[in-house]
Amino acid sequence: MATVVLLHPFPQDSSFWDEAAEVVRAAGHEVIAPNLPGFGGRALEPGWTMAGEAERLAGDIPAGSAVVGLSMGGYLALALLAAHPDRVGSLVLADTRASAEAPEGMAVRRDTAEALRRDGSAAFLDGFVPRALGPDPDPKVVARLRAIADRQPAEAMADATMAIAMRDDHTALLPGITVPTLLVVGEHDAVACIVQNRRLIHPHDAYVRRIRCGDGDGGACGDACDGAGRVGTEPGHLPLSYGAQHGGCAHPGACHGALLGICL
16 A cells, blocks of 8 residues: 655645546555645745645645655655655656745735735735636636635645745755656646756656646546546556646656656
8 A cells, every 4th residue: 555645735624636536546545645834724834935835734644655746746746856856756747846946936926915915815816816727727627726725725825925936946956856756737737847857767667657638527527437547556546637737647657666647
């Protein structure tokens, strides 16, 4: 039995992973899907950092876990790998980056955080959710993600925006990654550039998948997979229902010796 750790994207909470978690548990594996500070009913922690959250997470998961980080969750996954590599037995980095925030990006994130604290989240989400989903997203997907986001406090989004802005640069970590690793990036994602660093990761353990944008939810994606994804040695799939981050299927065994395969 594997332990699969699912790290949610911004501005969602752990319920984002509900469909994926159900599939993984049905295959006999343990799932840990934590909420980041302020999300999913967790208390606000002003000034939290990815490095600090990685320390907390390391105490809550077993060594050798299969760690999946999407977007903001990917920043946390890299922070965890940097500080506690023994906790990561295999790794999925989906639509995320290893680099630190650029100065211009830092300014934008500061402005965004200030606006969230001043004006609340409604106007921000009106623009963010459709943009995050790529062109012509399924209205059901939009509605689901908007509903989850609407439950999160604007202060939590502001704090997370600054945690993302202040993240460490983990580009130098990439060449030393030797655990089975899968990099996933949506076809319309112009931001997540970790795929550009694919040659820096151990060539026998890293597999890069650039996926086409689908228009269904995680369940529909899973149906299209025909069970091709694998967790450990058991059949299963791990859908990501995040618009431009789903559609297509990663081939089983594409990660050499991987404990975690992902089907999108």
